[in-house]
Amino acid sequence: MEERKIILKTGWNFNNSYANLPELFFERQSLTHVDSPKLIILNDHLTAYLGLNVQALQSSDGVAVLAGNQMPKGALPLSQAYAGHQFGHFTMLGDGRALLLGEQITPKDERVDIQLKGSGRTPYSRGGDGRATLGSMLREYIISEAMYALGIPTTRSLAVVTTGEPVFRETKLPGAVLTRVAASHLRVGTFQYAAEWGTVEELRALADYALKRHFSDGDGAENRYLCLLQEVIKRQAALIAKWQLVGFIHGVMNTDNVSISGETIDYGPCAFMDNYDPATVFSSIDRQGRYAYGNQPYIAGWNLARFAETLLPLLHDNKEKATQLAENAIAEFTQLYHSNWLSGMRTKLGIFNEEPEDEILIENLLNMMQKYDADYTNTFRALTFDKFSDMTLFDTESFTIWHKKWQERLYRQEESKDCSIELMKSSNPEIIPRNHRVEEALYAAEKNGDYSVMKKLLDVLSNPYAHSNEQAGYTALPEKSTCPYRTFCGT
Structure with missing residues (x-):
């Protein structure tokens, strides 16, 4: 009896709006074949959210798509152009090792980018091979999915596929391709590219696209481009506060790594802080500590100022008035960030309401944690469960005094101690990706x-x-x- 081949529908549902922008912003791209792709890990939950079939993605045809060997129906592969300030120095960039397959429309009618990272050379590769190592792609998978579980806006990882081909860095390493899912890959650097090398109308087309895709409510605003700036500022203020609250250090906060959508993007030399110290740096290339943990809020403000500069021609016909509008918007960032951070710190301490002395209480705790080299995550976990051991901090007189003031603060609110504990449990993670x-x-x-x-x-x-x-x-x-x-x- 002849065996019948079962054909599984994967569920790709592409609608490629980015390709309707002026051609300045991208290069159409063909796929780059790899020798022997093998599926290493597939995100089943994300697969379902995207409306895709797990079995179909696990098939040889599915893996071929994830490796960049086969084009899914409806895809329109392209590499995106952008620029950026890298460690303060402006330069032309672009997708040097990534390919945007297209925009998947999910069963909930949400639009997300499907990108292959490590998929080969592009016109923006700048002499690179366009490939990625297995270790770096697995790192992004682990950290991005951990960030998602922590409740922090982030790009996500659908799959990692090994290519069967070596990648040469300091040594020979196994190559891999990551399939990344994002609300979009619009960056501050995309706007910098438009402002530097495009016309005002091309910049306007990009801004209109960003508004339509991420901030549709801004269409009716009196100054829609000021609304765009303000909304991006709000999202970044909320995002960076969430980073700080869990001790996350991005490592390379260049403007090309700042997402307009407010997602964490581009997990390179990122890591989580163990012992609390605002000067903590993990990135091997950040020799001056520009992107240290304690500097992240300030750098975010700097990056947003660069974004505001790109929008000046759209904010007002009069340059002085446009500059004033931009400066006023940027001036709001510090307070927005601080409000988000302070609110988050209150929840980490089980505090529901607001008192003026809360900030001093929080700062005193952080200062003690730094002085006694206390672990950031485990300190808050210990406070949550009232279990104090294994840390020098908890044996000090200064902590005893602080603890008494904290308890007095909790007694002054209407909510019970049990309510505070539940709030802390939902705000202080048991684990981070150590x-x-x-x-x-x-x-x-x-x-x-x-x-x-x-x-x-x-x-x-x-x-x-x-x-x-x-x-x-x-x-x-x-x-x-x-x-x-x-x-x-x-x-």
Whole structure:
């Protein structure tokens, strides 16, 4: 009896609006074949959200799409152009190793970009090979999905596929392609590119597109481009506050890595802080500490000022008035960020209402944490469950005094102690992707082909506020080392 081949419909539903922008903003791109793609990990939950079929993506045809060997129906591959200030220096950039397959319309009628990262050379590769290493793509998968579980706006990872081809960096490494999902890949750098090399009308077309895609309510505003600026500022203020509240350090906050949608994007030398210190830097290329943990809010404001500069021709016909509008909008960032951060810190301490002295209470705690080299995440976890051990901080007189003032503060609010505990449990994660645990997973995958360590890590990170027994082993700090932890761009 002749065997019948079952054809599974993947569910791709592309509608490619970005391709309707002026051609200045992109280059049409053909696929770059890889030798022997193999699916390493597929995000089942994200697959379902996108309206895709898990079995179809796991098939040879599905893997071929995820590797960039086969074009899905309706896709319109292109690489996007953008510029950016990299460590303060402006330069032309663009998708040097990424390919936008198209925009998937989900079953909820939401529009998201489907991008292949590490998919090969493009016109913007600037001498690079356009490829990515397995370790860097798995890192982005782990961290981006951990950020999503923490409730932080982020691009997401659909799949990682190995290419069967080596990538040459300092050594020979296995190559891989990440399928990234984003609300869009519009960046501050996209607007900088338009302002530097485009016409005012091309800049206007980009701004109109951003408004329609992300801020449709702004269409009716008296000054729609001022509305665009204000909304981007609001989203970035909220985003950076969320980073600070969990100790996340992006590592390379260049303007090309600032998403207009307000998502965390481009996980290169990122990491999470262990011991609290605002000067913490992990990136091997950030030798001056420009993007240190404590600097992230200030750099965000600087980046947004660069965004405002690009919009000046649209804000007002009079340059002085346009500049004043931009300056007034940017001036709001600091207060917006601070309000978001302070509100978040209150929840981490179980505080429901507002009192003027709250900020002093919070700052005193942070100062003690820095002085006594206390772990950021575990300190708040200990406060949540009233379990004080294994940290020098908790044995000090200054902490005893602070703890008494904190308890008095909680008694002054209407909500009960149990309500405060529940608020803290939902605000203080049990676990974060500890750097040594991430490295452990990447080592097992790269060196031994063992992905079980990573999958277990992803499982416990998927619900960081569960405070379960399974997560307990992942709260421990790494052994003391004389060498500081360093992360790399992976490009």
